Amino acid sequence: xxxxxxxxxxxxxxxxxxxxxxxxxxxxxxxxxxxxxxxxxxxxxxxxxxxxxxxxxxxxxxxxxxxxxxxxxxxxxxxxxxxxxxxxxxxxxxxxxxxxxxxxxxxxxxxxxxxxxxxxxxxxxxxxxxxxxxxxxxxxxxxxxxxxxxxxxxxxxxxxxxxxxxxxxxxxxxxxxxxxxxxxxxxxxxxxxxxxxxxxxxxxxxxxxxxxxxxxxxxxxxxxxxxxxxxxxxxxxxxxxxxxxxxxxxxxxxxxxxxxxxxxxxxxxxxxxxxxxxxxxxxxxxxxxxxxxxxxxxx
Amino acid sequence: xxxxxxxxxxxxxxxxxxxxxxxxxxxxxxxxxxxxxxxxxxxxxxxxxxxxxxxxxxxxxxxxxxxxxxxxxxxxxxxxxxxxxxxxxxxxxxxxxxxxxxxxxxxxxxxxxxxxxxxxxxxxxxxxxxxxxxxxxxxxxxxxxxxxxxxxxxxxxxxxxxxxxxxxxxxxxxxxxxxxxxxxxxxxxxxxxxxxxxxxxxxxxxxxxxxxxxxxxxxxxxxxxxxxxxxxxxxxxxxxxxxxxxxxxxxxxxxxxxxxxxxxxxxxxxxxxxxxxxxxxxxxxxxxxxxxxxxxxxxxxxxxxxxxxxxxxxxxxxxxxxxxxxxxxxxxxxxxxxxxxxxxxxxx
Amino acid sequence: xxxxxxxxxxxxxxxxxxxxxxxxxxxxxxxxxxxxxxxxxxxxxxxxxxxxxxxxxxxxxxxxxxxxxxxxxxxxxxxxxxxxxxxxxxxxxxxxxxxxxxxxxxxxxxxxxxxxxxxxxxxxxxxxxxxxxxxxxxxxxxxxxxxxxxxxxxxxxxxxxxxxxxxxxxxxxxxxxxxxxxxxxxxxxxxxxxxxxxxxxxxxxxxxxxxxxxxxxxxxxxxxxxxxxxxxxxxxxxxxxxxxxxxxxxxxxxxxxxxxxxxxxxxxxxxxxxxxxxxxxxxxxxxxxxxxxxxxxxxxxxxxxxxxxxxxxxxxxxxxxxxxxxxxxxxxx
Numbered sequence: 001x002x003x004x005x006x007x008x009x010x011x012x013x014x015x016x017x018x019x020x021x022x023x024x025x026x027x028x029x030x031x032x033x034x035x036x037x038x039x040x041x042x043x044x045x046x047x048x049x050x051x052x053x054x055x056x057x058x059x060x061x062x063x064x065x066x067x068x069x070x071x072x073x074x075x076x077x078x079x080x081x082x083x084x085x086x087x088x089x090x091x092x093x094x095x096x097x098x099x100x101x102x103x104x105x106x107x108x109x110x111x112x113x114x115x116x117x118x119x120x121x122x123x124x125x126x127x128x129x130x131x132x133x134x135x136x137x138x139x140x141x142x143x144x145x146x147x148x149x150x151x152x153x154x155x156x157x158x159x160x161x162x163x164x165x166x167x168x169x170x171x172x173x174x175x176x177x178x179x180x181x182x183x184x185x186x187x188x189x190x191x192x193x194x195x196x197x198x199x200x201x202x203x204x205x206x207x208x209x210x211x212x213x214x215x216x217x218x219x220x221x222x223x224x225x226x227x228x229x230x231x232x233x234x235x236x237x238x239x240x241x242x243x244x245x246x247x248x249x250x251x252x253x254x255x256x257x258x259x260x261x262x263x264x265x266x267x268x269x270x271x272x273x274x275x276x277x278x279x280x281x282x283x284x285x286x287x288x289x290x291x292x293x294x295x296x297x298x299x
Numbered sequence: 300x301x302x303x304x305x306x307x308x309x310x311x312x313x314x315x316x317x318x319x320x321x322x323x324x325x326x327x328x329x330x331x332x333x334x335x336x337x338x339x340x341x342x343x344x345x346x347x348x349x350x351x352x353x354x355x356x357x358x359x360x361x362x363x364x365x366x367x368x369x370x371x372x373x374x375x376x377x378x379x380x381x382x383x384x385x386x387x388x389x390x391x392x393x394x395x396x397x398x399x400x401x402x403x404x405x406x407x408x409x410x411x412x413x414x415x416x417x418x419x420x421x422x423x424x425x426x427x428x429x430x431x432x433x434x435x436x437x438x439x440x441x442x443x444x445x446x447x448x449x450x451x452x453x454x455x456x457x458x459x460x461x462x463x464x465x466x467x468x469x470x471x472x473x474x475x476x477x478x479x480x481x482x483x484x485x486x487x488x489x490x491x492x493x494x495x496x497x498x499x500x501x502x503x504x505x506x507x508x509x510x511x512x513x514x515x516x517x518x519x520x521x522x523x524x525x526x527x528x529x530x531x532x533x534x535x536x537x538x539x540x541x542x543x544x545x546x547x548x549x550x551x552x553x554x555x556x557x558x559x560x561x562x563x564x565x566x567x568x569x570x571x572x573x574x575x576x577x578x579x580x581x582x583x584x585x586x587x588x589x590x591x592x593x594x595x596x597x598x599x600x601x602x603x604x605x606x607x608x609x610x611x612x613x614x615x616x617x618x619x620x621x622x623x624x625x626x627x628x629x630x631x632x633x634x635x636x637x638x639x640x641x642x643x644x645x646x647x
Numbered sequence: 648x649x650x651x652x653x654x655x656x657x658x659x660x661x662x663x664x665x666x667x668x669x670x671x672x673x674x675x676x677x678x679x680x681x682x683x684x685x686x687x688x689x690x691x692x693x694x695x696x697x698x699x700x701x702x703x704x705x706x707x708x709x710x711x712x713x714x715x716x717x718x719x720x721x722x723x724x725x726x727x728x729x730x731x732x733x734x735x736x737x738x739x740x741x742x743x744x745x746x747x748x749x750x751x752x753x754x755x756x757x758x759x760x761x762x763x764x765x766x767x768x769x770x771x772x773x774x775x776x777x778x779x780x781x782x783x784x785x786x787x788x789x790x791x792x793x794x795x796x797x798x799x800x801x802x803x804x805x806x807x808x809x810x811x812x813x814x815x816x817x818x819x820x821x822x823x824x825x826x827x828x829x830x831x832x833x834x835x836x837x838x839x840x841x842x843x844x845x846x847x848x849x850x851x852x853x854x855x856x857x858x859x860x861x862x863x864x865x866x867x868x869x870x871x872x873x874x875x876x877x878x879x880x881x882x883x884x885x886x887x888x889x890x891x892x893x894x895x896x897x898x899x900x901x902x903x904x905x906x907x908x909x910x911x912x913x914x915x916x917x918x919x920x921x922x923x924x925x926x927x928x929x930x931x932x933x934x935x936x937x938x939x940x941x942x943x944x945x946x947x948x949x950x951x952x953x954x955x956x957x958x959x960x961x962x963x964x965x966x967x968x969x970x971x972x973x974x975x976x977x978x979x980x
Contacts, residue, residue, distance in 0.1 A: 039784075136665070140661075140662050140669060144670070144950065144954060145913065145916030145954075146917075147916075147920070148950050152674070152938055153673060232794055236795070240920070241939065242939060255796060259800070259924075266808075273794075276794055277789070277794075277797065280793075284792050384885070386884070387881065389884055395875060395878070397875065400876060401876055401878070401879045403876040403880070404972075404973070405971070406893075415883045450973045466883070
């Protein structure tokens with residue numbers, strides 16, 4: 001039903017209707033709950049620390065490509081984390097590796113989230129055949145084991161940072177799309193959205209003002225966890241030899257390169273391994289904390 | 300009078316929360332005689348359900364209970380846990396508000412009754428199953444031998460609550476505590492379910508504590524009434540005493556908000572203004588004072604906790620001005636709407 | 648019920664077809680010419696055109712793409728996955744050779760996941776906010792953040808290096824790669840030295856799922872404990888043990904069991920990393936190698952098998968869900 005109202009009236013009505021939705025105090029409540037969660041705060045500190053390392057670390061460490069050192073030296077005063085088989089400083093490579101991990105994780109997750117939100121909104125808003133086609137496609141993608149799909153894509157595109165980012169962006173959006181679609185379907189039926197539609201608020205404004213704020217919370221959680229997963233995936237692909245190209249300092253690649261000497265030089269596995277674990281752990285903890293703080297279920 | 304079946308003295312229940320202790324029940328006294336129906340009436344949040352749960356210690360561990368719950372002379376709050384288990388279901392059975400959630404969805408209805416019987420009696424499974432079918436029959440469930448093997452989702456709301464009653468009565472308890480047994484049901488089946496409960500309790504000689512917010516239910520079924528407000532009993536007595544010689548403004552207000560089928564059907568319903576107080580920080584003096592049109596400084600309503608006093612044999616209420624208001628007939632149910640404006644003047 | 652199964656089988660076929668098509672498109676349209684790649688030895692020399700043409704003819708790559716796609720589909724439907732570009736071995740033989748290792752590994756990993764995940768999850772829920780609960784929670788988060796290959800190296804460092812250096816008892820010194828004698832009773836119980844080879848990969852493969860299952864079990868138990876019917880069970884006079892076993896566990900296990908089923912389905916395909924690290928002859932390590940070699944028939948065929956197992960497990964899980972949870976009525980909607 002369409003009521004006979006002017007655009008200004010509709011806008012005013014819509015403004016007051018918007019206040020029924022999630023409010024500012026909800027976010028400050030969430031932040032209070034997040035702060036009380038010690039594990040989540042630890043994760044946040046970890047993430048901030050790693051970002052600082054990624055930003056200013058490279059200017060403090062040695063050249064990660066300089067092969068001037070002694071091969072496979074244990075940690076010394078000059079090389080705090082030792083050197084690898086080519087005599088490169090492991091600490092420099094780990095710091096650059098963390099930077100690369102964060103970069104790939106961030107860009108891939110941004111891409112993935114945009115794609116997922118686009119697909120999810122289209123399916124959830126228009127429903128009908130668009131929904132059917134898109135969701136069946138998601139089913140197919142979900143049916144293929146994630147790593148196999150990523151492997152096939154990278155194998156086809158060839159190695160490299162760009163290929164890895166594209167692969168992760170194109171394979172990781174499924175969960176986001178499903179969540180956003182579910183949010184759309186749910187919000188569409190809410191009374192204040194029906195009311196907004198009834199008074200003739202334009203579709204685009206309804207989506208921006210009413211629906212997106214509602215799917216925003218689970219998407220935030222998915223982004224935090226998604227970065228962790230993307231970093232793990234990059235490490236896995238590089239480890240399998242189809243990810244980042246040598247001699248780029250990727251943590252997964254470093255482990256792969258030194259796996260043959262793990263009995264004699266455990267430091268070559270330990271430090272890059274810790275780099276991955278801490279980075280992923282930080283984002284996972286933040287994601288979990290956000291999930292609890294925002295009271296998001298089923299993500 | 301004989302020794303009461305259940306006697307609750309000075310019961311308090313408080314919950315530890317992040318914002319401090321919430322005193323849900325603050326010194327409640329109740330007494331139930333064998334075979335009699337006691338209704339505990341109050342708004343949601345008055346502490347009536349918490350009182351019911353605390354009798355069998357069914358509250359979460361954050362609850363702290365003090366006082367005495369004397370069951371046939373034995374204090375249930377200090378007996379060992381094994382004894383409490385014997386009492387639960389065997390001597391005192393409970394009926395809960397929402398039968399859909401109160402019954403386990405993954406077991407057959409019959410099996411849940413059988414489980415109850417086996418927990419308390421030394422009988423075989425076949426015997427227990429026969430009892431379950433009998434009980435389902437008794438509460439008026441058609442085709443009980445078929446229904447016994449169905450799941451709760453295959454029952455309608457009314458049928459579920461009948462099954463719950465059947466379960467409660469399965470071990471022939473001396474007392475049933477029914478916590479808002481009809482609130483979750485359709486209005487049309489509420490009366491039937493209550494009738495089944497009242498009828499069976501009467502026939503089996505089982506006493507009932509009926510927790511409800513519905514005074515209409517009380518009038519039809521109870522012998523005794525206790526009215527709860529903000530964790531305290533504000534008035535108690537027989538149904539006749541409480542309805543016809545009301546001794547507390549809160550009860551009076553509840554009665555005035557009830558639609559009446561006798562007398563003047565056009566009389567307006569008068570809701571009680573305001574909200575029940577927060578149990579985190581209840582007001583000093585009489586907890587009802589913010590909503591009471593009779594509250595006065597001189598009587599001490601704002602400063603002194605009103606003592607519970609006997610108004611007539613067996614009829615007690617806790618109000619500073621009860622005698623005065625009762626004498627003036629201002630609390631009478633039949634005065635109701637007619638005295639509303641008189642009341643306003645009286646308050647000035 | 649019958650219509651439900653039929654519908655789910657059709658859905659499974661659809662997903663298989665979609666997966667096959669997607670991978671086909673990926674390899675053929677985006678991926679360059681596998682024949683050229685092979686003839687050039689992976690790009691290291693200029694391929695001889697005649698060799699490329701011969702290879703193309705052998706692989707059926709000389710036909711037009713749509714024709715190739717239709718050939719490929721009709722062969723697949725008949726159960727013929729073609730033969731490896733590399734070794735000319737029929738894909739079905741590779742699958743037969745490789746599948747047992749993957750299934751055994753997945754099976755033992757799920758057993759580890761079930762016992763540890765449910766066990767620790769229950770313990771954590773029963774003793775909520777205790778030290779044990781915190782340790783379990785933290786361990787679960789950390790476990791899900793460790794990459795499979797890092798965990799594998801940590802274990803191998805412990806049992807394969809440290810254990811020898813510090814004269815640990817014989818049983819604690821474990822081999823670090825391969826499946827050893829590869830001897831089994833009934834197809835899945837390891838005999839002789841085989842379990843020593845099996846135990847580490849099974850633990851590594853199970854780690855992440857175990858961590859997730861622990862958390863899910865804990866949450867599910869805590870949520871169930873708060874439910875009304877548990878209070879009813881107490882009000883009936885049941886002992887605490889009975890309440891836990893019959894009314895909390897039974898209800899709380901419903902989501903847990905479905906996840907276990909799904910996990911078995913995923914693990915057959917998710918063992919890619921584990922099999923590679925431990926050098927095990929399973930489907931996953933074969934898929935990795937073949938994907939790197941652009942050996943398309945092998946990747947496609949083995950992926951189809953993995954997807955089929957996964958789809959079948961989801962179907963079984965849905966069916967068992969109806970058994971455990973009488974509220975669900977299949978096919979009636």
